[in-house]
Amino acid sequence: MAQIGMNDLDSKAWRAFHKIGTSLLPHLGRQITNHSGISGAEYVVLVALSELPAPSVNLNRLATGLGWEISRMSHQVSRMEDAGLVKKTKNLEDSRCFDVSITVKGRKIAEVAIPLQSREINHCFSEVLTQTQMKSLIEISEAISNHMKEHHPLNKKVDK
Incomplete structure (x- = not known):
């Protein structure tokens, strides 16, 4: 049965x-917490920081890159700094902004968590989907992501 305002195919696709x-x-968040003691959000931030070509990144740029709102990233980074996973420093070029870097403790946790999460992702994707299905999933995800970036960008002020 279609949701009101949607045809049957739209409704089934949305529900799927x-x-x-x-x-x-x-499930993936629970696996991260159970195996490494960090939350799924902490994992996402640590992975992003561990993959940086530079030692630090602007907090706003990190938020945008992960598709998060700046306020969410700011709160998350503050909690992670309290836990010793990241370090937040004033940006040298703009004192209103902060840069974020991963600490030794954060890097060690990421190095343990990443292979565990990779195995779980492989279990939920590679062992379930064919190569063709995975390519279709990528294509679908990119189409929706591109639409969202173009028509509904994050961290943009909304007119009331």
Whole structure:
């Protein structure tokens, strides 16, 4: 049965997408917490920081790169700094901004967590989907992501 305002195919596609988000993402988050003691959000930030070509990144740029709102990133980084996972420093060029870098403790945790998470992702994707299905998933995800960036960018003031 279609959701009001949607045709049957639109409704089924939305529900299928939603089902993945409500089952897979919490599962992966639990796996991270159980195996490494960090939250899924901490994991995402640590991975992003560990993959940087530079030693630090502007907090706003990190938020945008991860598709997060700046306020969410700011709160997350503050909690992670309290836990010793990252270090926040004033940006030398703009004292209103902060740069974020991964600490030795954060890097060690990421080095343990990344292979564990990679195995779990492989279990939930590579062992379930064919190569063709994975390529289709990538294509679909990129189409939706590009639409969102173009028409509904994050951290843009909304007119009331």
